[in-house]
Amino acid sequence: MFLRIIALCLCTLGSLAWAGPSVVDAVGRTVSLEQPAQRIVALAPHIVENLFSAGAGSKIIAAVDYSDYPSAAKSLPRIGSAFSWSIEQVVALSPDLVVLWGSGNGMTALPQLQRLGLTVYVSEPGTLKDISASIRDFGVLAGTDHIARRNAAAFDADIDELAANGSQGPRLSVFYQVWNTPLQTVNGEHMISDVIELCGGKNIFAEQAQLAPHIALESLLEADPQVIVASGTDQSRPEWLDDWRRYPVLQAVQHEALLHIHPDLIQRPTARIARGAADLCAQLDRVRRDYVSVAPSPRT
Structure with missing residues (x-):
């Protein structure tokens, strides 16, 4: 009995150790992956930029028009615009993470992407603090959270300093x-x-x-x-x-x-x-x- 309990504990600890990244997106959905994302489709220019800030730019396999910052983003393959992109093209790329702009693309696309078995994070930053939160989330999902936390903290510090001076x-x-x-x-x-x-x-x-x-x-x-x-x-x-x-x-x-x-x-x-x-x-x-x-x- 004692050995069975020890074995059960070890299995539980092992499962916890190998648990994949998980965050809550802008619309309150829990987004979980078995392992950090390696193939990311980013469906708005701001998403591309924030992924780069999170240290995950090299993992983006497709973006939309006007994704032009940083300079490395200009060479990413395009699959349409933030307001008009092809679900078929997204699926054909076999991404392990799709980052969707709720307003730009419309939430109507979300159920279809989910039915097709894709993992989707909805990005909808509405406040300044949401920007740093998104960067942190992207870092968690891409396994680059050490870079994301640093850049998000630097952004928050800049905003706090401006707020103090602006008063x-x-x-x-x-x-x-x-x-x-x-x-x-x-x-x-x-x-x-x-x-x-x-x-x-x-x-x-x-x-x-x-x-x-x-x-x-x-x-x-x-x-x-x-x-x-x-x-x-x-x-x-x-x-x-x-x-x-x-x-x-x-x-x-x-x-x-x-x-x-x-x-x-x-x-x-x-x-x-x-x-x-x-x-x-x-x-x-x-x-x-x-x-x-x-x-x-x-x-x-």
Whole structure:
């Protein structure tokens, strides 16, 4: 009897020792593997970037269009876009892990991928802390958690430092312009709004119900933000940002506070958003220092 108990304990310990990686994804699903992933399909540019941050870039076997960072990602095979990719191609690649963007691809694809026997992790970072959590999860799943933990901790430290500095000085009313026609912004649930708050700003349309609402020009003029920020679709300053100069009554125009941030540094939920946040914080500090101290208080 004693020997049987010892044998049972050893078997149990052995099973625990060889247990594969397991994490909980963005929609609360437990994602488990028998062993660390070696063949990963990444179905959004931010997923590719965060996998590289987790030390798992070499394990990606396919990605989607615009997966362009870091430079090594540019040579990855493509299987469509973040909004349109082929399930048949994914299956044909025989991945041991598929990382799906919930919003971009639509959760409708998830049941079909599961029925086909694929292990799927749903990525949906909604806050700054979700970025580091995703990087840690990818490290666990790929067996590179020592790299992932280090890079995730560095990102969290950068954000914490910006938060401490951003609390100094008066808050600025900020309009973030996603697009010009139609006029579009983000509400307070969007990660970009978190970055604005991080830098000591206030999103003037934070209370909107939709995540990326269209707004009327009259609403913007009435709100009269002290700062207008835009990114556009590439690294250059969008021409339509300067269209606001047609309204010299706006505080943002009077303050020369029509700011541009590289889109990949603020619109992609990756570790690089810390760089975009640092850029925005520095620009808002300039507005505070040079203009707002002598300007009237915002009407928001």
